Amino acid sequence: MPANLESSADVAVENDYDSFAEAYAAENDSSLVNAYYARPAILDLAGDVAGRRILDAGCGAGAVSAALRDRGAVVTGFDRSARMVELARQRLGADTDLRVADITRPLPYPDGAFDDVVAALVLHYLEDWTGPLAELRRVLKPGGRLIVVVNHPIILKMAHRESDYFATTKWSDEYDFNGRKAVLTYWHRPLHAMTDAFTAAGFRTAVISEPPPAPEAHELFPDEMARFPSGAFLSFLFFVLEAA
Numbered sequence: 001m002p003a004n005l006e007s008s009a010d011v012a013v014e015n016d017y018d019s020f021a022e023a024y025a026a027e028n029d030s031s032l033v034n035a036y037y038a039r040p041a042i043l044d045l046a047g048d049v050a051g052r053r054i055l056d057a058g059c060g061a062g063a064v065s066a067a068l069r070d071r072g073a074v075v076t077g078f079d080r081s082a083r084m085v086e087l088a089r090q091r092l093g094a095d096t097d098l099r100v101a102d103i104t105r106p107l108p109y110p111d112g113a114f115d116d117v118v119a120a121l122v123l124h125y126l127e128d129w130t131g132p133l134a135e136l137r138r139v140l141k142p143g144g145r146l147i148v149v150v151n152h153p154i155i156l157k158m159a160h161r162e163s164d165y166f167a168t169t170k171w172s173d174e175y176d177f178n179g180r181k182a183v184l185t186y187w188h189r190p191l192h193a194m195t196d197a198f199t200a201a202g203f204r205t206a207v208i209s210e211p212p213p214a215p216e217a218h219e220l221f222p223d224e225m226a227r228f229p230s231g232a233f234l235s236f237l238f239f240v241l242e243a244a
Contacts, residue, residue, distance in 0.1 A: 014183075017080075017083070018084075021087055023180035023182070024060070028060065032213065032221045032224055036217040037235065040214040041211040042064060042067075042118060042147060046068065046147060049071050053073075053113065057118065057122060058122035059084070062089075062091040064120055069096070078098065078103075080101070081100075114139055117144070117145070118146075119149070121149055124150040125184075137203065137243055145241065146240075149237070149239075151188070151237070155188075156169060167188075198239070205239060207239065209238040212232035218231065
């Protein structure tokens, strides 16, 4: 049975991005973890995307979508948060197909519609990956790629040493996004559970990556980076999966 490990945070509404969308988007645009770690790593893993049809699953305010479009991709995106989709439309304009949709339900796209899907910081909010991965596989063409970014499974043990790494565990943490307090609730799962789920959904794991931040992070965030003598840190885990 899944374990539950909740902080002192009040989790009245889980992951209510509508309530802090603007603050999160502002933080996302310039923070070390998002702008100089996760986003550059996603772009590096994606490589040359010119002309490729890419679905940004959980697009948020559209920062990844915009970066992919700037590199020549034909981008489509969706998010469960209506306010996040509004912000993405402001960033990307009316000519980009952006929709409010829930990854835990059937997606509003035909089979094999995309060359690539990016699911960045989405799956770790879900207890059950079976349906979402099946839908992402369905909308990918054969041989297409799914780029996944999730919380690194070591994070729960770093935050709560008493936790069981091998248990599927629900936990919450408090954040300050550009001066706005918010609570995010996650589902931890061990690495083998992730890769087993990918295989069961019809994906082949091509890459597992623990990348360093972008080189400019050291100059822009000297105090934060001084905590990491090696020049790298663990926050997220990155996968490139190929649709079998």
